[in-house]
Amino acid sequence: KAGVTQTPRYLIKTRGQQVTLSCSPISGHRSVSWYQQTPGQGLQFLFEYFSETQRNKGNFPGRFSGRQFSNSRSEMNVSTLELGDSALYLCASSQDGRVGENIQYFGAGTRLSVL
Amino acid sequence: AQSVTQLDSHVSVSEGTPVLLRCNYSSSYSPSLFWYVQHPNKGLQLLLKYTSAATLVKGINGFEAEFKKSETSFHLTKPSAHMSDAAEYFCVVSLRGQNFVFGPGTRLSVLP
Numbered sequence: 001k002a003g004v005t006q007t008p009r010y011l012i013k014t015r016g017q018q019v020t021l022s023c024s025p026i027s028g029h030r031s032v033s034w035y036q037q038t039p040g041q042g043l044q045f046l047f048e049y050f051s052e053t054q055r056n057k058g059n060f061p062g063r064f065s066g067r068q069f070s071n072s073r074s075e076m077n078v079s080t081l082e083l084g085d086s087a088l089y090l091c092a093s094s095q096d097g098r099v100g101e102n103i104q105y106f107g108a109g110t111r112l113s114v115l
Numbered sequence: 116a117q118s119v120t121q122l123d124s125h126v127s128v129s130e131g132t133p134v135l136l137r138c139n140y141s142s143s144y145s146p147s148l149f150w151y152v153q154h155p156n157k158g159l160q161l162l163l164k165y166t167s168a169a170t171l172v173k174g175i176n177g178f179e180a181e182f183k184k185s186e187t188s189f190h191l192t193k194p195s196a197h198m199s200d201a202a203e204y205f206c207v208v209s210l211r212g213q214n215f216v217f218g219p220g221t222r223l224s225v226l227p
Contacts, residue, residue, distance in 0.1 A: 004158070033214065043205065043217035056214045090158060103149075104215065106158035 001027055004107035006091050012113045018079040021110045025072050025093030031055075032074040033104060034066060037088040046089075049074055078112075086114045117142040119208050119218035127224040134193040136221045138180075138206030141187065148189045149207040149215075150180055159205065165189060176200070201225045 005024040013019050025032050033056075034046040045058040049068035066076045072093075078085055088111050092104035122137040140146060147166050151159040163174025170182045180191045189206060206218040 035217075042219045045214045045216070048214060058214065092159075103161055103164060106151075106160070108156075108158040 004091055004093050004105050006089075006107035006110050008110060009108065010111050010113075012115065013081050014115050015081055015083060017081050018077065019081060019112060021076045021078075021089055021091075021112075023074045023076070023091030023093075023107060025074070025091075026105055029093035029095055029105070030072050031094045031102070032068055032072065033092045033094075034074070034076050035090040035092065036060075037090055037109070038086075043090070046076070081114045083114050085112065087112060117146060117208050117210055117213070117216050119206050119216055121204075121206055121218040121221045123221050124219065125222045125224065127226060128196045129226045130198055131195050134191070134196045134200065134223065136191040136204050136206075136223065138189045138191065138218060139187055140189060140206070140208045142208055142210060144210055147209045148180075148182065149209070150174065150178070150189075150191050151205045151207060153203045153205065153220075155202075162191070162204075196223075196225045198225050198227065 007022045031050045033048040035043050037043045046060055047066050048056040052068045063079045068074045088109045090106055090109045092106045094102040094104045118141045120139045149164050150162040152162050153159045162178050163172045165172045165182045173179045178193045180189055182189050203220045203222050205220050207215050209215045
């Protein structure tokens with residue numbers, strides 16, 4: 001079974017631009033979560049989608065948004081990029097069931113640099 | 116609210132010696148607890164998971180962790196470190212229906 005796939009692996013943008021990151025979960029997994037990882041703040045939860053609905057949301061501004069498609073693939077969008085958005089963005093998928101109980105499988109991440 | 120403390124930001128051991136990475140959690144209810152490992156430029160890989168079935172949990176690559184409710188701890192151990200164990204380790208706490216909360220991480224260095 002293929003693992004969690006995130007594209008692109010690396011991205012360079014400038015302040016004010018917007019960006020879309022993509023995540024393909026493991027086949028059969030219906031839950032997709034997104035995390036931001038930075039040296040200063042560590043790993044922070046952004047949001048979780050299950051069956052095309054946002055089920056949980058972290059404490060991030062509205063510039064961060066996401067969606068999930070019927071095939072469970074998910075995208076994350078960041079509008080009006082700021083320098084502080086530079087980070088490794090990780091996507092994780094898990095099987096059906098209540099979030100927090102199931103093992104999450106992580107992709108390799110998308111490294112976003114904002115100049 | 117739940118939270119995770121990893122007491123050491125950096126641990127350095129010699130190859131072949133034991134590893135101890137400490138984790139304490141704060142949670143109002145019985146949580147699920149996980150340890151994940153992240154090698155440089157890689158995603159996170161699950162080492163082991165505790166969900167109240169047994170207090171001593173065995174994971175991959177010779178790692179194990181013991182859940183101690185009285186101490187609210189979930190320390191990760193390995194009897195003998197290998198060079199390939201050098202990585203960042205994250206303790207994670209989660210409550211049913213809520214998202215994962217990650218600890219700040221412990222960087223493990225293994226010296227030859």
